[in-house]
Amino acid sequence: MNKIRVLAAGSLRLVWPVLVDAFEKQHPPLTVETLFGPAGLLRQRFEQGERCDLFASANVAHPHTLLQEGNALSVSVFTSNRLCLTLLPHLKARSPLDLLSDPNLRIATSTPLSDPSGDYTWQLFDRIEQQHxxxxxGLKKRALQLVGGAQSSPVPPDEVAGCWLLKTGQADIFIGYRSYAQRVEQDRAFALVDLPESWQIRADYAFAMCEAKARPLANFLLSPRAQEILQASGFDQIRKGHPLAL
Structure with missing residues (x-):
């Protein structure tokens, strides 16, 4: 009765234990049990009967769909993210346009529809197409959808997807979330390149509170302490004026 079950986007995997630890210290005897995965696939599991008290997604669309279906009590945006390039250090001196235009470089992404990271990346490609x-x-045709799909090889739990793909020789560049920057930059075998602001896609993260028992956790995720933890881990502030940011 005191356990809150969460389905959470895989990109929250590194910061989530810190959030849960802070929450549980504030709210004994409540505990949190979490299953991570691509948000689109997790939503499917929930709709097919997987038990869930709170659904934390890397986009707003999946939680909002649960709300429309009558499977959630409320939806709130609680943080945001951005995209960047993870690559091998010798490529870092080149511009993002030069890198992404080079047909000799293998560009890896997550899987659209299954994983919001893939959806955001395809939005990025549309934005690049408008300007170039x-x-x-061309990127849509070349991109290798190597993670985040139902049939994708699982990323080892202690690995960051982009680093793992580069380390195992599956790609030269990975387009993914900037919240992994601290982890990527700790390893000199990899480098990170930011995208031009005119290309940037803002990835708003939202949770759906599916059961009333999750209300303490929902309130905590919007608290100054949780926001402090998220920003220290590389996530961005909640966008002011967002209709779901409470």
């Missing part, structure tokens, strides 16, 4: 005709559409 043929480049964005």
């Amino acid at each position: 005709p043929e480049v964005g559409n």
Whole structure:
């Protein structure tokens, strides 16, 4: 009765234990049990009967769908993220446009529809196409959807997807979340390159409170302490004026 079951986006895996530890210290005897995975696939599992008290997604669309279906009591945005490139150090001196335009470089992404990271990446390609005709559409054709899908090889639990793909020789560049920057930059075998602001896609994260017992955790995720933890881990502040940011 005191356990809150959470389905959470895989990109929260590194920061979530810190959040849960702070929450449990504030709210004994409540405990949190969490299953991580691509948010789109987790939503499917929930809709097929997986038990869930709180669903934490890397986008707003999946929680909002649960609300519309009558499977959630409320939805709130609690943090946000951005995209960047993870690559090998010798490539870092080149511009993002030069890197992504090079047909000799293998570009890896997450899987659209199954994982919001893939959806955001395809939005990025559309934005690039608007500014650099043929480049964005070319990226859609070249991109290797190597993680985040139902049939994708699982990323080892102690690995960051981009680093793992590069280390195992599956890609030269990975387009993923900037919240992994601290972890990536700790390893000199990899480098990180930010995208131009005019390309940038803002990834808002939202949770759906599916059962009333999750209300203490929902309130905590919006608290100054949780926001402090998220920002220290590389996530961005909640966007002011967002209709779901309480």
